[in-house]
Amino acid sequence: MKNNFIVGIDIGTNKICTVIGQLNEEGGETIEVIGYGVTESKGIRKGVIVDMNTTVEDIKKSVKEAELTAGVEIESAFVNISGAHIETRAGKGSINISGRNSEITKEDVDRAVKHGSGMLLPQDREILHILTQEFIVDSQEDIKNPIGMIGSNLDVYVVVVTATKTALNNLLTALKRAKINVSNVVLSHIAAAEAVLTEDEKDLGVALIDIGEGTTDFSVFEKGALSFAKSFPIGGVHFTNDLRVGIRVQADIADKIKRKYGLGLDADLHNENFETPSVGGKKKRMMPVSLLPQILRPRAEEILEIIKRELEKHRLDKRINAGIVITGGSSLLKDLHEVADEVFDAPIRLGTPEGVGGLIDKVSTPDFSTAVGLLKYGLIDYKNSGEFSTNNKGFFDKVKDFFGF
Ligand SMILES: Nc1ncnc2c1ncn2[C@@H]1O[C@H](COP(=O)(O)OP(=O)(O)OP(=O)(O)O)[C@@H](O)[C@H]1O
Numbered sequence: 077m078k079n080n081f082i083v084g085i086d087i088g089t090n091k092i093c094t095v096i097g098q099l100n101e102e103g104g105e106t107i108e109v110i111g112y113g114v115t116e117s118k119g120i121r122k123g124v125i126v127d128m129n130t131t132v133e134d135i136k137k138s139v140k141e142a143e144l145t146a147g148v149e150i151e152s153a154f155v156n157i158s159g160a161h162i163e164t165r166a167g168k169g170s171i172n173i174s175g176r177n178s179e180i181t182k183e184d185v186d187r188a189v190k191h192g193s194g195m196l197l198p199q200d201r202e203i204l205h206i207l208t209q210e211f212i213v214d215s216q217e218d219i220k221n222p223i224g225m226i227g228s229n230l231d232v233y234v235v236v237v238t239a240t241k242t243a244l245n246n247l248l249t250a251l252k253r254a255k256i257n258v259s260n261v262v263l264s265h266i267a268a269a270e271a272v273l274t275e276d277e278k279d280l281g282v283a284l285i286d287i288g289e290g291t292t293d294f295s296v297f298e299k300g301a302l303s304f305a306k307s308f309p310i311g312g313v314h315f316t317n318d319l320r321v322g323i324r325v326q327a328d329i330a331d332k333i334k335r336k337y338g339l340g341l342d343a344d345l346h347n348e349n350f351e352t353p354s355v356g357g358k359k360k361r362m363m364p365v366s367l368l369p370q371i372l373r374p375r376a377e378e379i380l381e382i383i384k385r386e387l388e389k390h391r392l393d394k395r396i397n398a399g400i401v402i403t404g405g406s407s408l409l410k411d412l413h414e415v416a417d418e419v420f421d422a423p424i425r426l427g428t429p430e431g432v433g434g435l436i437d438k439v440s441t442p443d444f445s446t447a448v449g450l451l452k453y454g455l456i457d458y459k460n461s462g463e464f465s466t467n468n469k470g471f472f473d474k475v476k477d478f479f480g481f
């Protein structure tokens with residue numbers, strides 16, 4: 077890492093956000109945000125690139141803006157990936173310890189992880205992360221790092237996160253064309269979790285729902301690590317579209333009304349009216365706020381019920397002892413919390429990014445969870461480099477070779 081900078085670029089459907097962080101001088105333990113750039117994202121749909129040239133230009137613009145505010149030039153960044161193509165698979169590895177004194181070495185751990193993940197590596201997909209959740213030495217469970225322990229058998233629970241080659245290659249190509257070296261590609265869910273979840277929540281079991289513009293990223297963390305992740309092609313754009321069609325206004329007006337009144341459930345607002353502007357010869361109109369819940373509430377229920385069904389389908393609903401955390405720009409939708417309380421039988425809180433210093437005013441709302449999380453992930457990656465880390469060492473070298481970075 078050059079000059080102690082860590083950079084995150086969140087490539088979203090609504091915005092591309094570059095955040096530049098600097099390691100705190102006292103021991104390099106924390107990050108200060110020293111610059112950011114946010115541009116409208118016009119080449120992404122449902123979390124994946126659909127227009128390469130536009131995306132390259134948007135990334136460049138976002139990076140330039142961040143460089144100007146920070147007064148530095150950047151070369152590399154941690155970037156996120158999401159979309160309906162993301163998959164997770166879970167497995168278990170098991171090996172005998174044959175070494176001197178039965179002491180578990182890094183090689184044993186690697187062997188166990190390889191054994192656990194070997195069956196889970198599909199040929200036609202790219203591996204993003206190989207995560208270890210828990211080690212078991214003989215019959216002793218819940219071990220995070222078994223190196224140096226004595227035992228005759230080592231088990232490990234692993235989770236492999238993969239993406240389609242097409243989605244990943246297009247992302248890497250866009251960054252290459254924007255002249256950014258990719259330090260690592262991070263699953264959006266993992267990045268957002270770094271910014272908004274506490275260690276306790278991740279240990280106890282928690283579901284994270286990141287409702288953005290074009291995707292709803294859903295993940296579950298247990299025993300401190302990701303155990304499940306999926307991305308649904310549904311998000312804030314659907315609320316805007318419902319409103320656009322429901323009250324016949326342009327998308328930008330619908331977005332403004334949505335941001336102002338949310339689902340419109342607040343009883344105090346029920347006698348209020350809002351005005352739709354005159355466009356193209358059409359007159360201004362007055363509409364009752366009480367119309368909004370009829371249009372928007374079913375969509376909120378639909379999104380949350382998709383997640384509820386997913387939790388039940390994978391029997392995760394009984395394992396999220398710390399409840400549910402909702403983040404992403406659409407978590408700001410007024411009254412969403414109320415609907416979530418009705419849908420889920422679990423404690424719910426709004427997740428805002430935490431744990432970085434510096435210019436945090438701009439990046440402390442839920443739409444910046446992924447960007448801030450990329451910085452925090454970058455710090456962990458930096459601290460872990462050279463050691464065994466629970467993330468995707470290996471994958472990126474393959475990709476680097478392929479692209480000749
Ligand atoms: N106050 C608000 N009330 C309601 N919706 C909001 C509010 N603020 C932002 N949004 C919505 O949040 C969405 C953008 O969220 P976010 O910035 O997290 O998306 P993204 O990361 O660019 O997209 P994605 O993650 O889906 O690829 C937009 O649909 C926007 O209208």
Ligand SMILES: [Mg+2]
Nearest residue numbers: 088089288446
């Ligand atoms: Mg997002």
